[in-house]
Amino acid sequence: MTDVRETVRPAPPLSEAAAAAAAPRGLVNRAVAAMPPSGIRRFFDLVSTMTDVISLGVGEPDFVTPWHIREAAIWSIEKGYTTYTSNAGMFELRVLVSADVQAQYGVSYDPTNEILITVGVSEGLDVAMRAILEPGDEVLIPEPSFVAYKPCVSLAGGVPVPVPTDAAHDFKVQPEAIEARLTPRTRALLLSYPSNPTGATMCREELLPIAALCCQHNLLAISDEIYAHLTYEGEHCCVPRLPGMRERTILLNGFSKAYAMTGWRMGFAAGPAPVIQAMTKIHQYTMMSAPTAAQMAAIEALKNGKHEREEMIQQYNQRRQLIIAGLNRIGLPCFRARGAFYVFPSVAGTGLDCETFAERLLAEERVAVVPGNAFGIGGEGHIRCAYAASLANIEEALRRMERFVNRL
Amino acid sequence: MKEILKILERDARTTPEQIAAMTGRDPAEVRQIIAEAEAKGILRRYKATIDWERAGEERVIAFIDVRVSPQRGTGFDDIARRIDRYPEVRSVYLVSGEQDLRVVVEGPTMREVAFFVAEKLATIEQVQSPSTHFLLKRYKEDGDIFDDEEPDRRLAVVP
Structure with a gap:
């Protein structure tokens, strides 16, 4: 058995700063106390009391992790690969990630100091924010967006600044909208295409002016590209590939969506060495290293997962076209989302706001969708439908939605 | 296509x-x-996958591996044809290894399948030493797992 442990043990945490807050306070940090709970949570609680629900609310693949990947993790556990790994992640995995990013997107990262294996993109995001932000730094976040972005910025002491996007532009962020929100405190721009919740993608030509803005105003970009493989029309444009962007972008990606590995919590961050080294420092003190069995599984995914990945992507694509055609037919207009596994139809024509629509659809027809306003400004008037569901369920959901819409 | x-x-x-x-x-x-x-004969038939055991019908399946002396001119093809014309024969494959043909036979009882092998298959002149393996349990067939499906373990609403 190869020893995957580091030869030098990580240093113990620095001596505790004397926390001497004298004033009496509540039990919880004020920033956390002020943070609203995820809008999705309330809806989830509602759904879990019901039976016979068809859910288009699930933001994760309906496939189980391919067997050869599961088996690789089982094997590693049997063989006793149960120690910590290097803080940045197993070197073999970083080499494979580096090669994959190079082959897929044409950007090269040195596996020795420009790649960090994280516990999902979620950790990558948190660590990235903590590594780059100082109190009061502003981060521009195109919305509607994934629910964790704003809290991650706030928890790192930053100030999230939403940049609205709209259906008229297929939810692609517009350079003018970014420019209008720039201040001397603007530190970074968070991009996430293909997008959860809208399914929007942005091609190279559309991203070029945004890259130019980043360079001109010396902004960092954090690009969450977890859905990159799930791009069905056109090519995915990797943000660090754009001119001037490699040295100012933290690329976040992972295994959850492309390899159906959500529960493994496997992600990675790639970027310029100083930023990745800073992130690794935080990761080292908070996470130590990503779980070893999951890293073993990720190695197998990168080595031999291409065929099954492409099979899954083809099936998502078929469902995508079916659901877009279906929603448009029943009168819930829906732009042609080119990525991820979400569509974001408008419910404005029904006269209901998105929460009422979602709640009544659930109560009356037992179909769960997520109200668009859970994802921030620009989401009102829309619902998110995930097509990570079987064809039979998608069709039945469409039938029920049609019945519901016709009754309104 | x-x-x-x-x-x-x-x-x-x-x-x-x-x-x-x-x-x-x-x-x-x-x-x-x-x-x-x-x-073009690419799409040959539309068939259903049926779990006959669940339907309460007993069907006996046997895999029979046989060695065949190939014939001049036609190799294994003529023998394979002679075998595949029996309606009891579900599939016939030419395979590599010690045996030459793998024949899948279906019958209502074990006894009938055994008789078929002894009387029909083994008596073909070029067929030698058939070895019969009765199917005991179907775990997976043509890509379908026959146990109960795995439940959807995902939470109903996930960000």
Whole structure:
């Protein structure tokens, strides 16, 4: 058995700063106390009391992790690969990630100091924010967006600044909208295409002016590209590939969506060495290293997962076209989302706001969708439908939605 | 065409309209592609996968490996033809290894299958030393797992 442990043990945490807050306070940090709970949570609680629900609310693949990947993790556990790994992640995995990013997107990262294996993109995001932000730094976040972005910025002491996007532009962020929100405190721009919740993608030509803005105003970009493989029309444009962007972008990606590995919590961050080294420092003190069995599984995914990945992507694509055609037919207009596994139809024509629509659809027809306003400004008037569901369920959901819409 | 074939392989009852929506084509075009595949003998039949055990019907399946002395001119083909004409024979494969043909036979009882092997298969002149393996349990067939399906373990709403 190869020893995957580091030869030098990580240093113990620095001596505790004397926390001497004298004033009496509540039990919880004020920033956390002020943070609203995820809008999705309330809806989830509602759904879990019901039976016979068809859910288009699930933001994760309906496939189980391919067997050869599961088996690789089982094997590693049997063989006793149960120690910590290097803080940045197993070197073999970083080499494979580096090669994959190079082959897929044409950007090269040195596996020795420009790649960090994280516990999902979620950790990558948190660590990235903590590594780059100082109190009061502003981060521009195109919305509607994934629910964790704003809290991650706030928890790192930053100030999230939403940049609205709209259906008229297929939810692609517009350079003018970014420019209008720039201040001397603007530190970074968070991009996430293909997008959860809208399914929007942005091609190279559309991203070029945004890259130019980043360079001109010396902004960092954090690009969450977890859905990159799930791009069905056109090519995915990797943000660090754009001119001037490699040295100012933290690329976040992972295994959850492309390899159906959500529960493994496997992600990675790639970027310029100083930023990745800073992130690794935080990761080292908070996470130590990503779980070893999951890293073993990720190695197998990168080595031999291409065929099954492409099979899954083809099936998502078929469902995508079916659901877009279906929603448009029943009168819930829906732009042609080119990525991820979400569509974001408008419910404005029904006269209901998105929460009422979602709640009544659930109560009356037992179909769960997520109200668009859970994802921030620009989401009102829309619902998110995930097509990570079987064809039979998608069709039945469409039938029920049609019945519901016709009754309104 | 291959994408359409794969969809039908997964579920032969997918309608041309559904396939059209799934692949971004016109239903008429899908119908035409299917008709073409049928005409060319690519799409041979539309069949159902049935768990007969659950339906309460007993069917006995045996895999019989036989050695065959190939014939001048036609190799194994003539013998294979002689075997595959029996309705009891579900499949016949030419395989590599010690045996030459793998024959899958189905019958209502073990006794009948055994008789078929002894009287029909083993008596063909070129067939030697058939070895019979009765199927005891079906775990997976043609890509379908016959146990109960894995439940959907995902939470109903996930960000």
